Amino acid sequence: MLEVINLECTRGDRALVSGMSFSLAEGELLHVIGSNGSGKTTLLRTLCGLSRPSAGEIRWGGRDIRVLGDEYRSCLSYVGHNDGIQGELTPAENLQAAARLGTDTDAAVIAHALEQVGLTRFAHLPTKVLSQGQKRRLALARLLVLTKALWILDEPVSGLDARSIEVIERLLAEHLARGGLLVVTSHQGLAWRAKTVHRIGLDS
Amino acid sequence: MSAPSLFAAARGVFMRDVTVALRRSTDILTPLVFFTIVVTLFPLGVGPGPNLLRTMAPGVIWVAALLATMLSLGRLFSNDYADGTLEQLALAPHPLSILVLSKILAHWVLTGLPLVIISPLLALQLNFEDQHMWILVMSLLLGTPVLSLVGSIGAALTLGLRGGGVLVSLLVLPLYTPALIFGAGAVSARDLTEVHLSLLAAVLVLATIFAPWAAAAGLRISLD
Numbered sequence: 519m520l521e522v523i524n525l526e527c528t529r530g531d532r533a534l535v536s537g538m539s540f541s542l543a544e545g546e547l548l549h550v551i552g553s554n555g556s557g558k559t560t561l562l563r564t565l566c567g568l569s570r571p572s573a574g575e576i577r578w579g580g581r582d583i584r585v586l587g588d589e590y591r592s593c594l595s596y597v598g599h600n601d602g603i604q605g606e607l608t609p610a611e612n613l614q615a616a617a618r619l620g621t622d623t624d625a626a627v628i629a630h631a632l633e634q635v636g637l638t639r640f641a642h643l644p645t646k647v648l649s650q651g652q653k654r655r656l657a658l659a660r661l662l663v664l665t666k667a668l669w670i671l672d673e674p675v676s677g678l679d680a681r682s683i684e685v686i687e688r689l690l691a692e693h694l695a696r697g698g699l700l701v702v703t704s705h706q707g708l709a710w711r712a713k714t715v716h717r718i719g720l721d722s
Numbered sequence: 723m724s725a726p727s728l729f730a731a732a733r734g735v736f737m738r739d740v741t742v743a744l745r746r747s748t749d750i751l752t753p754l755v756f757f758t759i760v761v762t763l764f765p766l767g768v769g770p771g772p773n774l775l776r777t778m779a780p781g782v783i784w785v786a787a788l789l790a791t792m793l794s795l796g797r798l799f800s801n802d803y804a805d806g807t808l809e810q811l812a813l814a815p816h817p818l819s820i821l822v823l824s825k826i827l828a829h830w831v832l833t834g835l836p837l838v839i840i841s842p843l844l845a846l847q848l849n850f851e852d853q854h855m856w857i858l859v860m861s862l863l864l865g866t867p868v869l870s871l872v873g874s875i876g877a878a879l880t881l882g883l884r885g886g887g888v889l890v891s892l893l894v895l896p897l898y899t900p901a902l903i904f905g906a907g908a909v910s911a912r913d914l915t916e917v918h919l920s921l922l923a924a925v926l927v928l929a930t931i932f933a934p935w936a937a938a939a940g941l942r943i944s945l946d
Contacts, residue, residue, distance in 0.1 A: 566813060569946050592815035600806025606745040607738070618734025619814035619821075644745070 519543055520565075520668060520699055525574035527560050534560050538574070540716060544667075544697040547690075547712040549704070552720030558703040559599065561720070562672050565701060566596045578668075592620075595666040597674060601657035605646030609637050609656050612645060613663050620664040631662040635685065651677045658686060661693075669693060671702045687711065731816045732824040739828035742801075749797055754836050757790040761844045772849045779848035780858060780909035787837050787862060788898050791869040794833045795890055798825065798870075798877045799941065812945055819938040826874050826934060834866030857919075858909050864922045865905040871926075871933035872897045878940030900925050 520542040527535040534557025542548050552558050563569040565576060567583050567590065576583045583590040603612050610628055617623040632638050635655040640648060645656065654677050661669055669690075675683045683706065691711035694700060700712075743749050764782050765775055802808040802825075811821050841862055842855050850858070876894035880886035904925065908918035 568809060568812060588815040588817070591813050594813060596809065596813055598806055598809055600804070600809065602806035602810040604738070604742055604801075604805060604807060606742045611738075611741070615734060615738040616810065619731050619810065619816070 521577040556720040753790040760786040779850040823934040871929040881944040
């Protein structure tokens with residue numbers, strides 16, 4: 519499904535990734551490993567189409583993502599360093615706002631997503647009063663509301679407690695079992711319950 | 723599972739921006755209070771002669787509206803940029819320029835429209851005759867959306883820069899001149915009012931077509 523051919527990413531005038539090729543099929547996971555500043559975030563943002571690669575090609579279903587455009591973005595969910603959450607809105611309103619951009623959804627789906635990440639109790643508070651870890655869980659709840667095929671996650675469990683990490687591990691495993699694709703960076707040792715785990719190291 | 727229409731997405735962005743701004747009401751009040759104070763300062767500076775003030779009223783109100791709009795441009799994209807919402811907008815399966823257009827529309831409803839509503843009151847304060855009040859209101863109604871639209875380009879290009887606020891004014895103020903000339907001109911040039919208003923409307927149409935597209939391109943560069 520996702521194919522990367524001879525990809526090169528630069529930040530400023532420094533080449534962070536060069537000559538990278540891999541392919542990822544349904545139900546497979548790609549774990550990007552690297553030290554701080556090795557280009558993990560740049561690689562993930564390039565895979566999303568937020569940053570332009572300086573060379574190489576990214577293909578989704580055999581076609582270049584630049585050609586696919588909105589068609590590719592309708593299959594993609596990204597959770598980056600920033601949670602993409604507005605402090606003035608409640609968790610439910612945040613998910614509703616995200617859902618309006620992606621797939622059609624109703625209140626029951628949102629309530630279920632909040633329950634999964636354990637935020638039901640806080641559903642009617644403005645998000646700015648939540649803790650860092652709770653906001654992170656809300657950002658991950660967006661994945662459950664949008665139900666896209668490809669999840670690209672940048673440090674999804676940073677700041678989460680042990681129990682939340684277990685919940686996220688389970689949700690990621692369920693996504694893979696449904697035939698979803700997952701690209702993830704993480705410094706925490708997550709237990710990947712996936713059939714196929716690809717690993718890419720960015721440290722030379 | 724069906725993908726929502728572009729219209730639903732655009733409406734969603736608009737509603738979210740309005741809800742957020744209403745819960746952070748200082749954002750709405752700041753430009754409005756600034757507008758009022760700037761207009762109020764003029765009689766103190768140039769003296770309270772009624773004829774002088776009447777002649778100056780359209781120009782003063784227009785320049786004050788222009789500065790008040792520029793003051794509020796910072797929050798058009800910067801909050802969304804800081805919390806990552808802008809990334810999510812850029813990754814939505816819809817044309818970014820349309821989503822940007824609904825953000826601009828929300829910005830106008832929250833900034834430009836209150837200025838239009840309060841302007842007759844401030845015009846009275848400057849001894850402006852009431853039989854021509856509708857021309858002033860009409861010119862602002864056509865002109866303030868242009869200020870939001872054109873300003874969005876500057877806001878998008880300076881996103882994430884340190885000292886972006888000053889740079890925005892340098893970029894945007896020269897581009898505001900057509901709106902200012904036709905807007906203030908419509909009120910002072912009595913026999914050419916309709917010509918000025920038509921030209922202002924033409925500027926609005928042009929800005930509606932090109933500004934969201936340019937701002938979306940600017941945002942993609944800022945996000946890269």
